[in-house]
Amino acid sequence: MADNLLTIAENETDRLIRLINDLLDLAKIEARKLPLHQNWHPFTELVNTSIASLQGLAQQASVKLECDPLPPMEAYMDPDRVQQVITNLLSNAIKFSPKDQTVHLHCEVTDKNALLVTVRDHGRGIAPEDQEAIFQKFRQATNSRNPLVKGTGLGLAIAKALVEQHGGEIGLRSVVGEGSSFYFTLPEWRYNQQRASAPGSETSKAA
Numbered sequence: 001m002a003d004n005l006l007t008i009a010e011n012e013t014d015r016l017i018r019l020i021n022d023l024l025d026l027a028k029i030e031a032r033k034l035p036l037h038q039n040w041h042p043f044t045e046l047v048n049t050s051i052a053s054l055q056g057l058a059q060q061a062s063v064k065l066e067c068d069p070l071p072p073m074e075a076y077m078d079p080d081r082v083q084q085v086i087t088n089l090l091s092n093a094i095k096f097s098p099k100d101q102t103v104h105l106h107c108e109v110t111d112k113n114a115l116l117v118t119v120r121d122h123g124r125g126i127a128p129e130d131q132e133a134i135f136q137k138f139r140q141a142t143n144s145r146n147p148l149v150k151g152t153g154l155g156l157a158i159a160k161a162l163v164e165q166h167g168g169e170i171g172l173r174s175v176v177g178e179g180s181s182f183y184f185t186l187p188e189w190r191y192n193q194q195r196a197s198a199p200g201s202e203t204s205k206a207a
């Protein structure tokens, strides 16, 4: 019984800490005082770490988390903030997936030579009239059928501001009843130095 109460108290404390951090982030973004610590950082490791850190949540929800293999790449970014964006998209996808479904992360290079990250789920999807609103703060989709799904409606507003501060774009494609694909881009990326300088390798974007 005591164990149970402690677990509840711990979960609630974590939830409040997340809420406070989100509110602080948003206040700083609105005051244009959220500094980014941007530099060239390994991108592939960051994706793998983000996936690994959410495996527990995926297991709890009986959702499979998959990622296509990525070549070693770097991006000009604030790694903590980009991880925050990936974590938000993945945790939403897990949260809104039915049991035994798969959440899939895929990275590719667009024809405008930006790095495109897509998180696809097979959840309930988002109605066209909600698709713009969910990127605004405190906004949630109106068709929430699961009262157990808790949230603040801040994650996507913060993710949008962070991606745009990196010079990228964020958006989604979704069909109600079929699922959603959230994506964002990072304009500054390159293959890892060793790979770029290896004979016959592709040239880096930054080179």
Ligand code: ADP
Binding pocket: 088, 092, 093, 096, 121, 123, 124, 125, 126, 134, 139, 140, 141, 142, 144, 150, 151, 152, 153, 154, 155, 156, 157, 180
């Ligand atoms: P939160 O998840 O805390 O409510 P977000 O800003 O991350 O806040 O998301 C806002 C809303 O967008 C969610 O409440 C939900 O209605 C909708 N949403 C986000 N991601 C998904 C998804 N993958 N599938 C269905 N709905 C989603």
